[in-house]
Amino acid sequence: MVKANWWRPLPALVLLWLAVMLSWAAGTPSELPGVALEWPLLLHLERGVVLVAGLALVVLVGTRATMGHFPFKLGQIEYAVAEINEQLEQTKRFHQEQMGALEDVLENRPIGPSGE
Numbered sequence: 505m506v507k508a509n510w511w512r513p514l515p516a517l518v519l520l521w522l523a524v525m526l527s528w529a530a531g532t533p534s535e536l537p538g539v540a541l542e543w544p545l546l547l548h549l550e551r552g553v554v555l556v557a558g559l560a561l562v563v564l565v566g567t568r569a570t571m572g573h574f575p576f577k578l579g580q581i582e583y584a585v586a587e588i589n590e591q592l593e594q595t596k597r598f599h600q601e602q603m604g605a606l607e608d609v610l611e612n613r614p615i616g617p618s619g620e
Contacts, residue, residue: 516556523552 527548540547 519559520552520556523555524548526555527551 530551532544532547536542536544536547539550
């Protein structure tokens with residue numbers, strides 16, 4: 505039985521095929537690098553995979569950037585910006601509630617010396 509969404513990997517496969525054809529059109533070097541294992545087709549396949557992966561990375565970062573989610577990483581420490589924003593909102597709400605409670609207490613406090 506064939507699944508209804510058999511076509512889902514087709515765009516990625518077509519993109520890979522186009523990348524391999526682009527690599528083929530660019531030509532094969534006279535001396536192949538070691539990763540090609542002396543096989544020109546493998547060299548073009550590897551070039552195509554790298555091209556598709558790089559394009560996917562650029563598209564992913566670009567689309568997330570348009571939604572306001574920029575990658576933020578410093579060395580081995582990675583911060584989740586959305587989680588930090590949620591924590592800041594919770595802290596802001598907490599302090600606003602505390603300020604409101606203090607304002608209520610101060611409004612009900614008698615003005616003047618305590619003996620009056």
